[in-house]
Amino acid sequence: MRALTVRPERPDSVEVRDVPDPVAGPGELLVEAVALGVCGTDREIISGAYGWAPQGRERLVLGHESLGRVRRAPEGTDFTAGDLVVGVVRRPDPAPCGACARGEFDMCRNGRYTERGIKERDGYGSELWTVETDYAVRLEPALESAGVLMEPTTVVVKAWEQIERVGQRSWFAPQRVLVTGAGPIGLLGALLGTQRGLDVHVLDVVADGPKPAAVAALGATYHHAPVSEVAEKIQPDVVLEATGVGRVVLDVIAGTAPYGIVCLTGVSSAGRRIPIDAGATNRDLVLENDVVIGSVNANLRHYTAAAQALAAADRNWLELLISRRVPLNRYADAVRPEPDDIKVVLTFE
Structure with a gap:
């Protein structure tokens, strides 16, 4: 063979x-x-x-x-x-x-x-x-x-599970989610956000083409402005970060609503240095009870949930x-x- x-x-x-x-x-x-x-x-x-x-x-x-x-x-x-x-x-x-x-x-x-x-x-x-x-x-x-989208779906199923587990440390009723990156992970993460009834926003660098079209077909809102500007405008309760771009990561950490949760799923390349005000970042995280978590891979529980999420999704949208x-x-x-x-x-x- x-x-x-x-x-x-x-x-x-x-x-x-x-x-x-x-x-x-x-x-x-x-x-x-x-x-x-x-x-x-x-x-x-x-x-x-x-x-x-x-x-x-x-x-x-x-x-x-x-x-x-x-x-x-x-x-x-x-x-x-x-x-x-x-x-x-x-x-x-x-x-x-x-x-x-x-x-x-x-x-x-x-x-x-x-x-x-x-x-x-x-x-x-x-x-x-x-x-x-x-x-x-x-x-x-x-x-x-x-169905070939199953494995990337398991990644975001786990990410959402981790977000919800962290949120449940206290009263947790998120309304707005910002997804940074409109690749497969970002778009499938947005799908799971809409399936949870959230107001979903997706940000990427392109202004037109299949990515904005897929976001619109999902009933979510697409953005291609600077991430700091978008985050300040919508004040997301949850950020699903799927780019791994260092500047984007720092901007979304700084841009959540109080008690915000940022879940990092993008893997960054090493060797790129950017300036950071560590004191201000620490201050915001502490005073707003914010949380930053990383999430990768999936176990059997996530595969089962991913199969259910795909079965519930619009087939035409998945084809996009x-x-x-x-x-x-x-x-x-x-x-x-x-x-x-x-x-x-x-x-x-």
Whole structure:
């Protein structure tokens, strides 16, 4: 079978190779790939920034944003041939730490977790793949064209869960949310905000094109003015930060309403320095009871909730987020971003 592989920490070593068909072990599904989402993490691994091959191997099969159809399922499970499924990305560390031992492997304390397509486990970027039944989540058949958005949706499901847990330390009745960044994470985070009945505002740098159109179709408000100006105007109770841009991060921390919560989901590049008034930032956080949290990855609970959120979403709106569908043999086109891209998807015919 064909698989999208890379030699980690070797720039531009990505290629489609023939690899042996996988053999499903006890308690595993054999799955035919339908689609694979491409994201910034994949591009960074391809650039040689990081990535870890399975032990004893030089190459890693890429891909963590999966969507597939079950070809064969073990007897006695809830899965049957033809089911549409997504595979969970992370696995708990073998030790395990206290969080992993309790199913909260997205909050691993010792860093010895593994991840499909990223860290020491082959990903889902192959024509066939296997996954343990305990780490597979079924999707409604109607989501076949958009179910590849499942993994990024789990990221924002977790982010919203963390926001709500923090808010519940006291009376919490948010009204306005500002999402910074109109990529897949930002737009899916905005979707979950509208599903909660909030007044959702999304900010990005572009003035027109598919991103403002997707925000408008969601019933949210789009902005492309400076973030400090927008935050001052709307006074958000919650900020979901999805750009990782240092200046934006600082501006939203300073721009929330009292008792504001900022959840950071964007990963910043190191080495960029900007001036900061640490005293003023500390003063505002303390005197307004503000909170800044980081959130990454997801566990099984978040996958289940993400499947429900996608099932409740408008299918036509979800389709707006998929900019391009590219066949596996043209993977180079998929990993090369274009200006109007939101989510690019590899397909397996």
